[in-house]
Amino acid sequence: MNAIKKKVAFKTLGCRLNQYETDALVSDFDQAGYEIVDFKDAADVVIVNTCTVTNQSDQKSRNTISQAARNNLGSMVVVTGCMANNYKEKLEGQSKITYVVDNERKASIRQLVDAHFQGEILHPSNLEGDVFQFNTVDRSLHTRSSIKIQDGCDNFCTFCIIPKVRGRAVSRPLPQIIENVKDTLANGFKELVITGVNIGRYEWEDKRFEDVLEAILNVPGDFRVRISSLEPDGFGDRFYDLFEHPKLAPHLHLCLQSGSDKVLLRMRRMYDLNRFADIVDRFRTKRPDFNFTSDLIVGFPGESETDFEESLDAITRFNFSHVHTFKYSVRKGTRAERMEDQIAENIKTERSAILREASEQLRVNYLNRFIGREQTVLVEKVDSRGFASGYGEHYIPVRFKGNDIQKNTFHKVRIIKLEGQGDNVGLLGENQEN
Structure with a gap:
């Protein structure tokens, strides 16, 4: 790699399996010396992990690909995931997309990107195909x-x-x-x-x-x-x-x-x-x-x-x-x-x-049903006001305040009340370990 790190951004659509595979790719690129940046930021490489389970998923995937190309003119755009399998020929015909990589070869995307920057000609079809080849996640876009x-x-x-x-x-x-x-x-x-x-x-x-x-x-x-x-x-x-x-x-x-x-x-x-x-x-x-x-x-x-x-x-x-x-x-x-x-x-x-x-x-x-009861919460975020949030063992969202709360730690929390509404409804609790 050059002294100046190449920047790579990721965008994932669809299922938890896609999320895991993106996290594995993030770890792979991070270990290889690339700088991981947000999808909104300028990048040398943008990898879009698509979904095609519904028409709405297709449209979201198309919009995301267009956004990636529009925000990163001249950069490498790699499209992978289920839409890459379902519409491979159509996607390969689009000038805004550099490479289309199917699910079977998704784990080898970093090798494709390396070859590109080294001036080698490597077609995605020549990548190794193994759906279990992904590296262990150590740099993740998620807590779990x-x-x-x-x-x-x-x-x-x-x-x-x-x-x-x-x-x-x-x-x-x-x-x-x-x-x-x-x-x-x-x-x-x-x-x-x-x-x-x-x-x-x-x-x-x-x-x-x-x-x-x-x-x-x-x-x-x-x-x-x-x-x-x-x-x-x-x-x-x-x-x-x-x-x-x-x-x-x-x-x-x-x-x-x-x-x-x-x-x-x-x-x-x-x-x-x-x-x-x-x-x-x-x-x-x-x-x-x-x-x-x-x-x-x-x-x-x-x-x-x-x-x-x-x-x-x-x-x-x-x-x-x-x-x-x-x-x-x-x-x-x-x-x-x-x-x-x-x-x-x-x-x-x-x-x-x-x-x-x-x-x-x-x-x-x-x-x-959980008001007045305890949950063991794994902290995913801590905001500027000191409120920690995460999920209890029953996969229910809990927010609570405490001293020196760190991400990725377990805390016993007593639930006080319901808060929020609609999709944002959750539970407010008290840290029992203070």
Whole structure:
């Protein structure tokens, strides 16, 4: 590298897996001597890690690519992520983009950038392809760090293009996962998030998802473990017992997608509402305050008013603390694209608004249950007034004041009251360690 460091900026759209992969790239570039700068600042290289799960995601990705090129005229713009897989030829034809790198070769982007600055001609297709090649995160854009155990999906839901852009399901060898966990903890992280595309279907030799989870929990150290988005299938009885472990946070983002069995069948989901209810009830029988969040799609082809009402009933029945609501978006090449009874956009918008309002009330109801109780908060930010903020073990946002509070430290906090509203609602607490 030259004496003057090259500056590199990153922008991530979409899922937690994308966020983890960006963090790994940040660490890789930092270790190689690049200066990491904010996306808003001038940079020699801008890397946009895109999402393509919906039409809205596509538009956000396009806007971000245009912004990166506009703000950094003459700089290198590298586009990667799922949109790079879905629209590779179109993106490669745009003069504002220097390189398009698919998900399989994302981990090798730094080698591509190095070669470019050294005057070498290296095409992205010649990069090594390995979805588990990412370095251990030590320089992160986030307080917690993800551990990638799996990639790809074999479910082929009728609305989804993930198998196309992420490929078939592959699992990372368990010894590599544990080595990654130990290295990540050695870099100072206190919270690990197990991530992948369909982690419940992990399969390596004779090991399954529960084996991975148990092995991670048994690694020595002062840390806690969260599980990212999980499909309500693929795990066995032992999974429930593992939540007795003090390191495992009592929260799951369990993907429902619809409260109507008819819609679930058309979506080709691998469960019905009773199966989903069995999972929730089994956790809540042992731990009534167990936190469930979820995803729901409104306006799927053929969704009737009755189907939608069943979704509304379901989110109340399951007492989700948050529902990530998506309006159904046609994805070319999926079976749902060819289905009859496509729902009008205005109806999707109306249903989405109703679901979001119901979700906000459920969130308030859930958070209110913690007033007067303690949470162990991992501090993510400390503002200029001395207020620290982070998440408790139930994945609820908590703000509190204390003396000499440092980021990335655990604190026992007694919850006093609810504060904020809408998407910004959270809890105010008192530090019990002062």
